[in-house]
Amino acid sequence: xxxxxxxxxxxxxxxxxxxxxxxxxxxxxxxxxxxxxxxxxxxxxxxxxxxxxxxxxxxxxxxxxxxxxxxxxxxxxxxxxxxxxxxxxxxxxxxxxxxxxxxxxxxxxxxxxxxxxxxxxxxxxxxxxxxxxxxxxxxxxxxxxxxxxxxxxxxxxxxxxxxxxxxxxxxxxxxxxxxxxxxxxxxxxxxxxxxxxxxxxxxxxxxxxxxxxxxxxxxxxxxxxxxxxxxxxxxxxxxxxxxxxxxxxxxxxxxxxxxxxxxxxxxxxxxxxx
Amino acid sequence: xxxxxxxxxxxxxxxxxxxxxxxxxxxxxxxxxxxxxxxxxxxxxxxxxxxxxxxxxxxxxxxxxxxxxxxxxxxxxxxxxxxxxxxxxxxxxxxxxxxxxxxxxxxxxxxxxxxxxxxxxxxxxxxxxxxxxxxxxxxxxxxxxxxxxxxxxxxxxxxxxxxxxxxxxxxxxxxxxxxxxxxxxxxxxxxxxxxxxxxxxxxxxxxxxxxxxxxxxxxxxxxxxxxxxxxxxxxxxxxxxxxxxxxxxxxxxxxxxxxxxxxxxxxxxxxxxxxxxxxxxxxxxxxxxxxxxxxxxxxxxxxxxxxxxxx
Numbered sequence: 001x002x003x004x005x006x007x008x009x010x011x012x013x014x015x016x017x018x019x020x021x022x023x024x025x026x027x028x029x030x031x032x033x034x035x036x037x038x039x040x041x042x043x044x045x046x047x048x049x050x051x052x053x054x055x056x057x058x059x060x061x062x063x064x065x066x067x068x069x070x071x072x073x074x075x076x077x078x079x080x081x082x083x084x085x086x087x088x089x090x091x092x093x094x095x096x097x098x099x100x101x102x103x104x105x106x107x108x109x110x111x112x113x114x115x116x117x118x119x120x121x122x123x124x125x126x127x128x129x130x131x132x133x134x135x136x137x138x139x140x141x142x143x144x145x146x147x148x149x150x151x152x153x154x155x156x157x158x159x160x161x162x163x164x165x166x167x168x169x170x171x172x173x174x175x176x177x178x179x180x181x182x183x184x185x186x187x188x189x190x191x192x193x194x195x196x197x198x199x200x201x202x203x204x205x206x207x208x209x210x211x212x213x214x215x216x217x218x219x220x221x222x223x224x225x226x227x228x229x230x231x232x233x234x235x236x237x238x239x240x241x242x243x244x245x246x247x248x249x250x251x252x253x254x255x256x257x258x259x260x261x262x263x264x265x266x267x268x269x270x271x272x273x274x
Numbered sequence: 275x276x277x278x279x280x281x282x283x284x285x286x287x288x289x290x291x292x293x294x295x296x297x298x299x300x301x302x303x304x305x306x307x308x309x310x311x312x313x314x315x316x317x318x319x320x321x322x323x324x325x326x327x328x329x330x331x332x333x334x335x336x337x338x339x340x341x342x343x344x345x346x347x348x349x350x351x352x353x354x355x356x357x358x359x360x361x362x363x364x365x366x367x368x369x370x371x372x373x374x375x376x377x378x379x380x381x382x383x384x385x386x387x388x389x390x391x392x393x394x395x396x397x398x399x400x401x402x403x404x405x406x407x408x409x410x411x412x413x414x415x416x417x418x419x420x421x422x423x424x425x426x427x428x429x430x431x432x433x434x435x436x437x438x439x440x441x442x443x444x445x446x447x448x449x450x451x452x453x454x455x456x457x458x459x460x461x462x463x464x465x466x467x468x469x470x471x472x473x474x475x476x477x478x479x480x481x482x483x484x485x486x487x488x489x490x491x492x493x494x495x496x497x498x499x500x501x502x503x504x505x506x507x508x509x510x511x512x513x514x515x516x517x518x519x520x521x522x523x524x525x526x527x528x529x530x531x532x533x534x535x536x537x538x539x540x541x542x543x544x545x546x547x548x549x550x551x552x553x554x555x556x557x558x559x560x561x562x563x564x565x566x567x568x569x570x571x572x573x574x575x576x577x578x579x580x581x582x583x584x585x
Contacts, residue, residue, distance in 0.1 A: 019376070020343060027374035034366035035359060099359060107324055108357040108367075108414060112374045114323050114340040273325040 023255065024113055024122040030042040032096065032126055041092040042130075045085035045176070046138040046195050050080030053142030057149035061156065074158045075168040078146030079139060082172055089131055089176045090200050093183030096127050096192040097265075124184055124262060131180045136173025139235070141167045164237035167247065169233035174251060178231065179204075182258040188265025198200045203257075204228045219243070230254045275300050276321060276422065276455060280330035283316050283477075290316040292477035293330070298455045300421070303448045305468030306457035309565055313477035314457040317353050318426050322351055334422065346375040350415030354426040356407055357414075360400025364391055364410050367399055368417060377417055385413040405436040412443070422453045429463060441467060461561040475565045497528040497536050500549035507545050511536070524548070 032038055056077050064072065097120070100106040113119050143160075150157050160166045183200045190196040207226035211219050220243040223229055233239065233250030245253065276298035283291040291313040298304045308314050319325040321332050323340035331338070334349050342348055358367050368382045370465075375417045389409040394402070399410055408428065414425055429437045444467055448454050458464055464471060464485075471488050473481040481488060501507050504526055508518045511528060519527040528536055533552045540547050 023376045024374050027370045030366060030370045030373055031359075031362070034363065034370070035361040037361065099361075103359045104355050104357045105353070105359045106357075107319075107322075107353055108371060109374075110324060111351055111353075111357075112346055112371045113323050114342060191296060273319075 008170065021122070024118055025058055025126060026125045027113075028119075028122040029130075032130060032193070037095055038092060038130075041088040041095075042134050045088040046134065046141065048084040048088070049079070049081035049138035049142040049172075050126055050145050053078050054145040054149040056080045057156075061150050061154050064156075066155065069155045071240045072156065073168075073236050073240065074146075074156045074239055075143065075165055075172075075235065076232075077156065078143045079169075079235050081138075081142050082176065082232075085138065086176060086179050086204075087201070089180040090133075090183040090204075092214070093127060093180030094187040094193060094196045094200060094210045095268065096123050096130045096184050097125060097187040098196050101191045102193055110274050113134050116274075117266055119260075120188055120266055124181060127184055128177050128181055131177035134173075135176035136170060139169050139172030139176070142172070158237070162237070163234060164247070168235045168237040171236075171247065171251070175231050175235050175254070178251070178254055178258050182227070182254075182261055185258055185263075185265045187263030188269055189261060224250070225253055227254055227257050230257075275453065276334055276335075276424075278317070278330065278332040281317065281320060281327055281332050282329045283313075283325060284328045290359065291327075291475050294474065294477065294479050295330075296472045296479060296482050298453060298472070299470070301448075301451050302469040303444065303456060303467050303469045304472060305464035306455060306472050306474070307458075307461065307464055307561065308459065308474035308480075310326055310459050311344045311476075312459075312474045312565075312579060314459075314474060315426055316477075317474070318351070318353065318424060321424065322349075322353075329569045331354065331512060344375040344418070346371065346377065346418030348418070348420055348422065349422045350418060350420040351423075351445070352408075352411045352415045352425040352428055354430065356411070358399050358407070358410065361398055363396050364402075364413075365395040366431055367410065371414055372417055375418060381417060381419075388416060389413040389476050402423070404431050405433060408432060408436065408440070408576040412440070420452075422455070423447060424455045426457045427459070428456065429458070429460075437573070473561070473564060480564050495552055495554050497531065497533045498527060498549065498551050498553050499526045499536055499540075500524050501526070501540070501545055501547050503545045506543070507540060510539060510543050510545070514539070 013064075040082030060077065100109055109119060111117060147157060158165050160169065182203075183196065185197040186200050186203075187193075190199060204227055208228065211223050211226065214222075224243055224245045230245055230250040233245050233247045234254075236244075236247065239247075244250070278294055278296050281291055281294040284290065294313070294317060306314050306317070316325065320327050321334065321339060333339075339345060347556050362370070364386065365382065368385065369379065371377075372379070372382050383392070386395050386449070389412055391406065391409055391413060393405065396477075397409065401562070402410065410566075412428070415425070425444075428440050432440065444454055444456065448467075454467075456464075456467065468485060470484050471481065472479070473488075473545050497507065498521075499507065502524055504520070504524045508520060508526055511518050511526075511531075516531050518528045537547065537550055540550075
């Protein structure tokens with residue numbers, strides 16, 4: 001019988017904190033793409049962006065009067081699908097973290113990487129990169145489909161070289177990615193899928209409804225700063241609303257919402273029992 | 275080596291783990307034994323840094339778990355509750371964990387072979403049976419080929435084949451010199467695998483010892499004698515200062531003298547013996563003795579002395 005030497009904990013001194021972080025990124029990227037929900041939510045998002053973009057063009061071009069067209073923003077109309085696809089991006093952002101708590105996977109994850117802040121940061125980076133690529137691609141797809149579906153010579157037509165258009169089309173992807181990141185932050189704070197999704201959409205859709213019931217002065221002072229109104233300015237080429245925030249100011253405010261929830265999520269993930 | 279010092283965890287009003295100090299020495303199978311709700315799982319969560327202790331410390335190889343980089347190379351853990359996303363395939367589940375610790379892809383194939391899940395590696399783990407899920411959990415624990423393995427109730431809910439598989443695997447792993455820390459609420463399971471025992475009840479340490487010392491610490495061995503004249507035999511023995519307990523109309527439990535002496539006395543007194551034997555208190559009896567009044571939940575029936583093989 002041969003004697004077997006007891007296994008020793010191998011020392012891995014050859015890796016720096018950076019390679020350690022890159023390993024966690026790779027792990028999180030595999031997790032994101034190895035569940036079906038990622039594929040389906042992103043597919044739904046792309047289809048709704050591009051599909052509604054061309055549908056809007058086909059339906060609206062003949063119905064809007066010339067004066068209506070003059071005050072409408074062509075890019076915003078092209079990106080009408082965002083109203084739907086934002087739900088998919090938001091849900092995906094939430095699920096990136098809550099599905100781990102829901103299934104118990106979080107225990108395996110944190111046993112493999114006890115540095116919880118690293119895990120959450122890696123999740124945020126991997127999700128943002130994916131959402132940004134898919135969001136931007138579908139935003140361009142929607143814009144181009146909208147242009148293609150408009151009759152020749154329609155006044156809603158624009159080109160990417162027109163003022164604000166390129167920024168707004170990129171803005172569609174930025175908005176979707178940031179909204180998903182807000183979802184991820186809420187997911188880290190709330191940890192339960194249903195609760196986090198409800199909170200996210202409450203935060204997006206309820207303030208506009210409440211504001212509509214308040215005096216006009218509220219609508220012009222507070223209104224521009226509520227999450228969705230602030231965020232969507234970045235995908236409007238030329239705004240015709242006087243009270244609206246400037247595109248980057250609005251997006252900055254939107255980013256702040258996401259940053260605050262993520263920071264709270266980071267704080268709590270280190271304090272709470274998993 | 276796992277070392278806990280004054281480890282406590284409070285959930286609301288309940289002390290799940292109460293001032294627990296123990297050491298799991300390297301290269302042995304240490305059984306972590308206690309009734310359901312004794313705090314075994316909580317202790318394991320504290321070891322892995324999943325829960326933070328209310329007070330006290332616990333270290334793995336001298337370091338707190340949360341300070342470990344690439345911990346899968348040092349400790350492999352199987353927790354009682356399933357810790358996997360059912361929508362992910364077995365291979366991807368293991369690969370994601372492997373990537374996070376810089377473990378090469380080839381190793382994933384190896385552990386899949388080791389636990390016999392190669393053929394279903396591409397299937398979603400949500401469709402796995404309890405036994406397959408347990409195998410996948412063990413594969414994850416083995417990923418980093420760690421010198422320390424920690425398993426929470428690994429045979430719970432498994433069919434006999436699965437139980438046998440885990441038992442054989444654990445013995446093989448221990449034979450390789452690994453530290454194995456294994457929890458169970460079943461003494462019988464421990465008797466088969468463990469070298470040492472840490473016994474807990476209601477979060478408190480009851481005993482920390484080797485299997486042999488654990489047995490010796492109780493009533494230990496006794497002599498069982500069956501005689502048609504049991505009453506007379508008992509009187510004679512008691513007269514010589516021997517402790518005798520009547521266990522039936524013709525059955526005596528004798529402690530303080532060996533079987534030879536009992537036989538000698540019976541012969542000189544002219545008493546017939548139908549049976550004379552030395553008995554060892556079983557681990558099960560000793561365990562019930564220690565934890566009997568520490569079981570949190572039990573039925574009225576359970577309160578009776580357990581009758582083994584009551585079929």
